[in-house]
Amino acid sequence: MAYDDNNVFAKILRGEIPSKKVFENEHALAFHDIHPARPVHVLVIPKGKYADFTDFTTRASAAEQTGFYKAVTAAAKAAGVLDAGYRLVANTGVNGGQEVPHFHIHILGGANVGPMVLR
Numbered sequence: 001m002a003y004d005d006n007n008v009f010a011k012i013l014r015g016e017i018p019s020k021k022v023f024e025n026e027h028a029l030a031f032h033d034i035h036p037a038r039p040v041h042v043l044v045i046p047k048g049k050y051a052d053f054t055d056f057t058t059r060a061s062a063a064e065q066t067g068f069y070k071a072v073t074a075a076a077k078a079a080g081v082l083d084a085g086y087r088l089v090a091n092t093g094v095n096g097g098q099e100v101p102h103f104h105i106h107i108l109g110g111a112n113v114g115p116m117v118l119r
């Protein structure tokens, strides 16, 4: 999947559209999903330009990848779901149902999220 500088998450990173921040570090930003699918629904994105999971894990440096995955845990903690549990989802590409072409992980929780495949 090609990277598009005009995708909504690129605009959020540039501060061109607002987001409700949950956590931020050098390599990642976490914010609330605009249309929450569960009581807690947070998105975690790398600050670098990576289109999807494959692109991120192939091209991002070790420091970027470590910083990103540590941000996922920190965001889950900040959102209050660490102890009760949560689900991580990374829709990837056309068959994965990915809508925004900037790599992101969904953190879903706040209640039992139900069967493995959502929606």
Ligand code: 5GP
Pocket: 008, 017, 019, 020, 031, 032, 033, 034, 035, 036, 043, 090, 091, 097, 098, 099, 100, 101
């Ligand atoms: P995908 O289907 O690509 O895995 O998930 C994209 C997610 O981004 C969706 O859950 C959608 O609700 C969320 N989203 C789309 N546009 C915006 C936006 O402008 N702000 C925020 N916070 N979330 C968005």
